[in-house]
Amino acid sequence: MSRFRFAFDRSYRLPALLFGVVPATTWVEVADGQLRVRFGPWSLRTPLANVASATVTGGFAWLRTAGPAHLSLTDRGVTFATNGERAVCVTFRTPVKGIDPTGLIRHPGATVTVADPSALLAALEATP
Template sequence: MGRSGVVSRRFPFAFDRRFIPPLALMGVLPQTASVSVDVNGLAVRFGPWRMLTPTENVIEARRTGPYRWWRVVGMHVSAADRGISFGTSTASGVCLRFEEPVSGVIARFLSHPAMTVTVEDPDALIDALGTPTRPAA
C-alpha cells in the first residue's frame, strides 16, 4: 500500500550464516535487527543503532546488490557521501535516498542522505514505502 494508507509492516534482515558470529559481537542478531514501516515512519533497528524518519522523507527506494562483504556487512558510513549501510548479507538489499538527510545514528552532527539495508524481502519494503521499484543500476 502507498504512503496515504501506510500499513504497519516489519521487515527482518537477511542473515548470511557466515556473518552471524561477527555481527553478534556487535549486538546485531535476528531479534535485534529489523526495518519497520508504519504511520510513525520508517524505523530501523540494527543492534545498538537506531534510525527513524517519516516515510515522506524517503524519495527513492531501489533494489541493489550483490555487494562485496567488506562494503556492506556490519554498520558502515561512506566517506564519499555519508550514506549509511546496515548489512547482514551480500545478496541484495534496498538503497533508500532521503529528501532531508537523517541525523543521530552515530552522532547528532553527522547526517546521512541515504541508507542501505539488507532485508529478507527488498521488493516488499519498496512496495510498503510506496516508492517505485527500480532495477539495480
C-alpha cells in the same frame, strides 16, 4: 504496520554478533507515517514523507559490509548489512541521523538487507 526482518547470511552472523546485531535486534518498520530501522545498537527514524526514492541493489563486498553499521566515506550513506546479495537503498530528501548518536553525521541514504526487498519497496511506495 509492516515489519521486515533482515536476511542473515551465514558468513555475516559472527561479525554481526560481536556488535549486538542479531535477528532479535534487527528490523525495518514502515508504520504510522514513519520509516524505522533498528540494527543492533544503531537506529534510524524518519517520516515517510522524507523518503525520496527506494531501489533494490546488491553485490556488496563482505569486508565492506559485515559486522557493524557502515558509513560510506564518499556520500555519508549508512549501510545496515547482514548479507552481500540484495538490499534496498533508500534515499532521503533531508539527511537523517543514524550511525552517530550525537547526530553530527547525517545520512542522505540508507541501505538495508531485508529478507524481502520487494515487499519493503511496495510498503514504501504504498505510502502517500
